[in-house]
Structures are given as C-alpha cells and as structure tokens.
Amino acid sequence: MDSLHGSALLAADRRLRGDPITGERYFSRDFAEQERRHVFRRVWHIAGISADLEDFGDYVVHSLGHESVLVVRQKGGGVRAFHNVCPHRGNRLVWGDVGGGDGFTCAYHSWKFSTDGLLVDMQDPEDFADGPLCGTLRLKELPAAEWHGFVWFNLDPNAPTLAEWLGPIKQELDRYELDGLVRTAYQRIELACNWKLVRDNFNESYHLPTIHPQLGGFFDEDYKNTEFALFDGGHNLMVMQGVTTSRKEPYVDRVSTMLRDVLVRWDYDPAEFEGRAREARTAVQKRMRELGPSRGRKFYARLADRQLTDAHHFTLFPNVTFTMHPDRFLMLRAEPHPTDPEKCYFDHWAFHRPEPGGAALPEAEHEKFRYGERPISPVFDQDMSVMMAQQQGVRSSGFDHARLSRQEARIQRFHEIITDYIEGRI
Numbered sequence: 001m002d003s004l005h006g007s008a009l010l011a012a013d014r015r016l017r018g019d020p021i022t023g024e025r026y027f028s029r030d031f032a033e034q035e036r037r038h039v040f041r042r043v044w045h046i047a048g049i050s051a052d053l054e055d056f057g058d059y060v061v062h063s064l065g066h067e068s069v070l071v072v073r074q075k076g077g078g079v080r081a082f083h084n085v086c087p088h089r090g091n092r093l094v095w096g097d098v099g100g101g102d103g104f105t106c107a108y109h110s111w112k113f114s115t116d117g118l119l120v121d122m123q124d125p126e127d128f129a130d131g132p133l134c135g136t137l138r139l140k141e142l143p144a145a146e147w148h149g150f151v152w153f154n155l156d157p158n159a160p161t162l163a164e165w166l167g168p169i170k171q172e173l174d175r176y177e178l179d180g181l182v183r184t185a186y187q188r189i190e191l192a193c194n195w196k197l198v199r200d201n202f203n204e205s206y207h208l209p210t211i212h213p214q215l216g217g218f219f220d221e222d223y224k225n226t227e228f229a230l231f232d233g234g235h236n237l238m239v240m241q242g243v244t245t246s247r248k249e250p251y252v253d254r255v256s257t258m259l260r261d262v263l264v265r266w267d268y269d270p271a272e273f274e275g276r277a278r279e280a281r282t283a284v285q286k287r288m289r290e291l292g293p294s295r296g297r298k299f300y301a302r303l304a305d306r307q308l309t310d311a312h313h314f315t316l317f318p319n320v321t322f323t324m325h326p327d328r329f330l331m332l333r334a335e336p337h338p339t340d341p342e343k344c345y346f347d348h349w350a351f352h353r354p355e356p357g358g359a360a361l362p363e364a365e366h367e368k369f370r371y372g373e374r375p376i377s378p379v380f381d382q383d384m385s386v387m388m389a390q391q392q393g394v395r396s397s398g399f400d401h402a403r404l405s406r407q408e409a410r411i412q413r414f415h416e417i418i419t420d421y422i423e424g425r426i
C-alpha cells in the first residue's frame with residue numbers, strides 16, 4: 001500500500017452524520033460517566049512497555065479512572081493482566097508503576113498471590129467458612145496482549161483480540177521495526193481540560209500553520225498535500241509530508257535547522273538545497289534506500305517511500321496517537337481524570353533507535369507534573385495552551401457547537417463513534 005486510499009476518507013466522509021459537537025460533551029459529569037461505562041471499558045489500553053517486563057514476575061501497573069490494572073510477565077514469556085485489587089476486602093494490591101518478584105502480597109492482611117494471579121498463602125485459612133481459598137481464589141483476570149513493544153489490556157472480558165480491534169491499521173504499523181527503541185521521554189501532565197480536547201487537537205492539522213508556524217521549516221502542512229484515511233472502528237491515519245518545507249513564506253525552499261540535520265545525517269551538503277529545499281524529501285528517501293542497510297536498517301525495505309520521510313500520525317480510537325518516523329516515534333495519549341471531566345492526563349512518551357555502535361540512549365524516568373510547572377517542548381506547549389483555553393470557551397453559554405472544515409473530519413468521526421458506543425450501536 002504505497003499510496004493511501006483517499007477513497008477511505010471519502011467513504012467515511014459519506015458515513016458522517018454531522019452530529020453537533022456541543023460544549024456539554026466536554027464538561028458534563030453525566031456524559032463523562034457514559035464514556036467511562038461504554039467507551040473506556042471496551043477498548044484496548046496500553047499498560048506499559050515490554051522493556052519493563054524483561055524477566056518472569058516483572059509487572060507494570062496502569063491506573064485509568066477508578067480502575068488499576070497489573071500486567072505481569074509469565075513463565076515462558078507471555079503476559080497476563082489482573083485487576084489490581086485484593087479480593088479479600090478490596091485493598092489496592094500494588095502501588096508504584098513497575099516492579100518484579102515472585103508474586104504480590106497485600107499490605108493489609110498479607111494474602112499472597114502468585115504471578116499468575118492465584119491465592120497461594122494467607123493467615124488463618126481455617127477461619128474462612130468458604131475455604132479453602134488458597135489454590136482456588138484468583139485475582140480477576142482481563143484480556144492482555146503484547147505488540148510492538150507495548151503491553152495492553154482490555155477491561156471487557158469479552159473484548160475482541162487486539163489484532164481484531166486494530167483492524168487494517170495494524171498492517172500499516174507492522175511495517176515499522178520497533179524492537180530495540182528506547183523510551184527517551186516518559187511524561188504525564190495533568191491538564192485543566194477534558195480529555196477529548198486533547199484528542200480533537202491531534203485529530204486535525206488545521207492548526208499547524210497558526211499554532212506551530214515553525215513546523216513549516218520541515219513539513220508541508222497544507223491539507224491539500226496531506227493524506228487522511230478513516231477506518232472502521234474509529235481509528236484513523238494522517239500522512240503529512242516531511243523532510244521538505246511549507247509552500248508558504250517565510251519557509252518555502254529554505255533549509256531550516258531541522259532539515260539541515262537530516263540532510264547532514266544522510267551525507268548531503270545542506271548548502272546544495274538552499275533555494276530548493278522542497279527537493280530534500282525525495283533526495284533523502286533515495287539516500288535512505290541506498291545507505292539504510294549498511295547503517296543497520298534493513299527494515300527500510302519494508303517501508304513505503306512516504307514512510308521514510310513523512311509523519312504518519314496513527315490515531316487509535318479513542319485516545320492514543322502514534323506519530324511514526326522510521327527511527328523514532330511518539331505515543332501521545334489522553335486519559336480522563338477519575339472524578340473531574342474538566343481535567344485529564346496527557347501522556348507524552350518518545351522512543352528513539354540507538355545508532356549501531358553509538359552511545360546507549362538513557363531510559364527516561366517517569367515524570368508527573370501539572371501543565372505550567374515545566375515545559376515539554378515548544379510544539380506541545382503550544383498545543384496544551386490552546387486545549388485549556390478551549391475548555392474555558394466550550395463552557396460558555398456563547399458556544400453552540402463546533403463548525404468543522406472537511407479536513408477536520410477526523411474530529412467529527414471521533415465524536416460520532418463515541419456516541420455510537422454510548423448509544424449501543426457499537
């Protein structure tokens with residue numbers, strides 16, 4: 001699939017109903033509760049990365065709203081997911097993000113569970129009328145999966161498999177080689193806005209020339225040159241041409257710092273591209289094909305030309321984006337706050353491939369902070385500031401509903417799929 005199917009967008013476009021996207025969706029407690037029940041309990045979630053589960057008994061914990069889930073490496077290599085709750089009287093079993101060992105011991109009355117979730121030890125077993133519980137009682141298990149260096153879980157015991165849920169978008173993502181990438185940024189930022197305002201922002205590129213004008217030095221941000229595809233189930237893909245420039249002043253055909261770095265990396269003299277920098281994209285694609293295998297990147301052969309240079313922005317319904325480049329990618333996620341629909345958590349994880357023979361990349365520590373306490377990067381700081389300004393606006397009685405351009409169809413589709421889940425059509 002070397003060119004994207006504009007037809008996929010058109011087909012989806014015809015399916016759009018045009019439901020009004022009103023302000024209540026972003027602050028109503030009732031609506032947030034419906035999402036919790038009907039959306040977040042039915043989709044696949046990322047719990048963490050496989051690199052944190054190298055050895056038998058290693059686990060990651062992910063808390064989502066009121067739920068907390070353990071994903072544990074099993075003997076023989078697979079992973080299993082369990083509710084992080086002690087079945088005795090409901091104590092949270094494990095605190096912290098990651099750990100390892102031969103099981104889990106509840107801090108309240110010391111019930112002990114093995115790594116496969118079975119109760120293996122307790123005090124005063126003879127005192128339980130229902131007994132014996134040891135060897136029979138288990139932590140409540142959930143569907144789990146491992147794919148592309150991530151471990152996943154689903155809160156719905158009857159969920160389709162991760163592969164079924166991903167559908168055709170999996171095929172596109174499978175072309176990338178993600179083994180051996182190192183998580184170099186690992187941040188969770190609390191934002192004063194509804195989680196969907198984060199998703200709306202990442203579901204359109206209309207804001208690039210206005211909020212991130214500096215990206216014109218590396219991307220052709222014009223929607224007419226950008227490809228969009230909407231898939232069944234709510235996932236979508238946007239492909240924006242990179243290693244080029246905007247067609248607009250002041251960026252057109254000028255070599256920016258970002259572009260210069262890529263040209264140097266692929267053995268070009270950036271000066272040669274001054275005044276014709278839009279030719280860098282195909283020149284770099286050609287050089288990546290020629291030199292990639294000798295630089296430890298045989299997998300480039302699996303990628304389409306566009307995947308070598310262009311930002312492939314995969315949105316997995318409802319709340320995750322993978323922004324893919326051949327040797328690095330971002331995982332961006334928004335999760336609702338457990339109790340306040342006007343707050344959310346924004347996860348920003350970056351992954352990079354170390355150079356063969358080069359210095360090891362340090363694994364990032366988990367940083368958790370509130371917006372404003374420290375910057376992430378100019379682009380994300382620009383994004384987050386508008387998301388929170390929008391929260392103020394959608395709260396206003398002066399806001400009726402969003403008025404979307406066709407290039408913002410992914411936002412319309414996102415909201416309609418949420419409504420479909422809530423109203424039982426999916």
Ligand code: FES
Nearest residue numbers: 086088089106109
């Ligand atoms: S609540 Fe866990 S052992 Fe009692």
Ligand SMILES: [Fe+2]
Nearest residue numbers: 207211212383
């Ligand atoms: Fe943005």
